[in-house]
Amino acid sequence: MNAADAPRPRMTRQRREILDALDLSEFRSAQAWHERLRSEGSTIGLATVYRALQSLAESGEVDAVVAESGETLYRRCEAGEEHHHHLRCRVCGKAVEIDVPDFEAFAAAIGREHGYGDILHTIELTGVCPECAARAGA
Amino acid sequence: MNAADAPRPRMTRQRREILDALDLSEFRSAQAWHERLRSEGSTIGLATVYRALQSLAESGEVDAVVAESGETLYRRCEAGEEHHHHLRCRVCGKAVEIDVPDFEAFAAAIGREHGYGDILHTIELTGVCPECAARAGA
């Protein structure tokens, strides 16, 4: 838990490109981000995209969620923002950031109750957004 | 959402073996269950274990959680029990079943608020159990 043990990575062209692309706030797989970058003329390699996204996820600069298919999806999250959660559409993937006010406290309480410490939690909420529901309802 | 559209599977030797092994209430990967069965003399195939665990997970007879490594872990859950959650130790894997009283309602409310329907949720709580904490604290 030491912020100093993470040497800031070099600011390479590739890393800049990725940070840049991430401005499209939308969940995509590493491979999808790679494709997009390529299609925009970048010559960045797939492995580099994986490495960058992972390190960004660790440092908290991007959100990573695991899709049902097992692939990991990444999206930029607000700079310096705290831990938060999303409600994602199962059909189109659109995500809304939500607020789970007392969950942190709740999680800690549950942990204490069972003697567990250092509690982490992941909440995945998925549903069907209005548009997709309308389309499917036809 | 029709319980009748799931034809009950044939009760084969293999399926019985799996159901049997699952009595050890502990999260293990499909591969780990397979190994255990083999080590006990079974000749069951890996693909069969995967298939059985998946169908059991769908019918709600076992719990499936996705580990950080990406592999899926399975464990038997109480017969006919409702949707529930676990607090799992990140170190030794031991899991406690927990109660998240109003979360269902909360999830539905969040969904409604954003116009999303058919909400599903996954909650993953992980921590460090007392034993592991003691061991690590040394």
Next chain:
DNA sequence: CGCCTTATCGACAATGATTATCAATTGCAG
């Protein structure tokens, strides 16, 4: 009780996401 249809098996190949390898490149400290 045997037969037959068909679900299920199991060995193995195939897939698909992610990770490791390693020589070439390039930030960036001095």
Next chain:
DNA sequence: CTGCAATTGATAATCATTGTCGATAAGGCG
């Protein structure tokens, strides 16, 4: 500017999981 270690990218390797397909056996029927 120089040099070295961090980073890159093409590619091979991993690893969990799924597909394939001939062989086997569950279980309904006569």
